[in-house]
Amino acid sequence: MAARATAIVFSLVLALAIAGGASAQLSTGFYSNSCPNMLTAVRSALRPAIARERRVGASIVRLFFHDCFVQGCDASLLLDDAPGIQGEKNAVPNKNSARGFDVIDAIKAAVEKACPGVVSCADVLAVAAEESVVALGGPSWEVKVGRRDSTTASFNGANNDIPPPTSGLANLTSLFAAKGLSQKDMVALSGAHTIGLARCTNFRGHIYNDTDIDTGFARSRQSNCPRTTGSGDNNLAPLDLQTPTVFENAYYKNLVQKRALLHSDQELFNGGVADAQVRSYVSSQEAFFKDFVVGMIKMGDVAPLTGSNGQIRKNCRRIN
Numbered sequence: 001m002a003a004r005a006t007a008i009v010f011s012l013v014l015a016l017a018i019a020g021g022a023s024a025q026l027s028t029g030f031y032s033n034s035c036p037n038m039l040t041a042v043r044s045a046l047r048p049a050i051a052r053e054r055r056v057g058a059s060i061v062r063l064f065f066h067d068c069f070v071q072g073c074d075a076s077l078l079l080d081d082a083p084g085i086q087g088e089k090n091a092v093p094n095k096n097s098a099r100g101f102d103v104i105d106a107i108k109a110a111v112e113k114a115c116p117g118v119v120s121c122a123d124v125l126a127v128a129a130e131e132s133v134v135a136l137g138g139p140s141w142e143v144k145v146g147r148r149d150s151t152t153a154s155f156n157g158a159n160n161d162i163p164p165p166t167s168g169l170a171n172l173t174s175l176f177a178a179k180g181l182s183q184k185d186m187v188a189l190s191g192a193h194t195i196g197l198a199r200c201t202n203f204r205g206h207i208y209n210d211t212d213i214d215t216g217f218a219r220s221r222q223s224n225c226p227r228t229t230g231s232g233d234n235n236l237a238p239l240d241l242q243t244p245t246v247f248e249n250a251y252y253k254n255l256v257q258k259r260a261l262l263h264s265d266q267e268l269f270n271g272g273v274a275d276a277q278v279r280s281y282v283s284s285q286e287a288f289f290k291d292f293v294v295g296m297i298k299m300g301d302v303a304p305l306t307g308s309n310g311q312i313r314k315n316c317r318r319i320n
Helices: 002-017 021-025 038-052 055-068 101-114 121-135 155-161 169-177 183-194 200-209 215-222 250-256 275-283 285-300
Strands: 197-199 236-238
Touching: 038 055, 038 101, 038 121, 055 101, 055 121, 055 183, 055 285, 101 121, 121 285, 169 183, 183 250, 183 275, 183 285, 197 200, 200 215, 200 236, 250 275, 275 285
Parallel strands: none
Antiparallel strands: 197 236
16 A cells, blocks of 8 residues: 555656646646546446456556557547548557457446546546556556547557567667657556466467576466467467466566566566666565556657647547
């Protein structure tokens, strides 16, 4: 509880301190008058969904990451393919893996019932991501809102801007830097992999070809992920073997033990400049939570549409 309280206080200070460009138009009280029951509406649809399947909390956090890394946090990821719009759902990082869209639909419907035409899908996703982290045992923070929804998507952006699981430390650092996020932010935000599952196709190379992996762990993963491409590609394994539905610092403990599921995750602890930060999170979950909150607030500030830009979608899957 002490770690949670520290993270909350720190995030409040940071939310006031970080303001620049379009993000300065975001605020934690944006809907105080126009939709005072927004958070209650979000929780009314999200909490039952997580109660039914805790994994969906991790899925929603991932949707937020993948949305913000392409065109900014504008709900472009939520758009279905339509005439004149090639969506992002079938891009390589999302196809057969991005999920939780139905839960976002249910949350949006609840919010629309409370205050029609007021709250954007981009904000619904941002708030749902924070609430999902909290529901799974992680830190809380006050989410800045006031984003508007895009009328476009970027299939190419999704393929090029989202860090692939084969990334090395330098590539991870570069892709995060392109979004205004530091290497420290990257290491902290990667801790979201303490929850959720990954597909065999995304960790096959690591468990069969890499040497920076515990051999016993590799063998255990190979039992459900055949070496041959096309065989068992969608078989799932937990990103954190011990507690895949609990948000804590076990992810970093796995890295130190060479038990990361993804190549890109093990790159954070592989004799490089990030090793010390990983060790600090192993020693202090409070430090991880604090830095994760900082990173999530900064990521939520990536290129939002505000003011008269974009729109407030009625249905998150299509433009008005």
